[in-house]
Amino acid sequence: MRTLVVYLATCGLAALVPLLPRPGERPQSAPVAFPASFEGRPLHELPLGERDRRFARDFPGRIGLYSDGRRQIVLRYITRATRRVHPIADCLKAVGYAIEPRPARRGPDGTTWSCLSATRKDERLEVCEQLRDAAGATWPDPSTWYWPALVGASRGPWWSTTIVEAQSVR
Secondary structure (H helix, E strand, C coil): HHHHHHHHHHHHHHHHHHCCCCCCCCCCCCCCCCCEEECCCCEECCCCCCHHHHHHHHCCCCEEEEEEECCHHHEECCCCCCCCCCHHHHHHHCCCEEEEEEEEEEEECCCCCEEEEEEEEEEEEEEEEECCCCCCECCCCHHHHHHHHHHCCCCCEEEEEEEEEEEEEC
């Protein structure tokens, strides 16, 4: 009988583990304000497309699409580590772009951004992305960010920034 009680108690505790907060996870108490400028240029909010609105419904945080007058800036405020944050190359491939890796670049603050070129028909984009945590640590792509965020080595919330710039096709 005692073995059964211990077994049932262990099962009950194991069933509660998924309900515990994950390391780095903080409940969002109030809507976060997205920045008004990026790299010294004012941002103007753009409407999310239907696909992006569907994706944002289950996203752990918020997603915003902006323009600085020459580039589109995708900002994602992330409240917990999630596989729903994935490299921009995956999204672009899914909608028919051919992807070519480009050299990483240094941002104005000296941090590293991963970059790629995306081509579809007569459209060519230069795209760079980076993630940043609340303490200022950065990762050049979601793959390098995910595990530190998941195990609590990086504390959220996090910002994912993707810069998309249209290029002329030769």
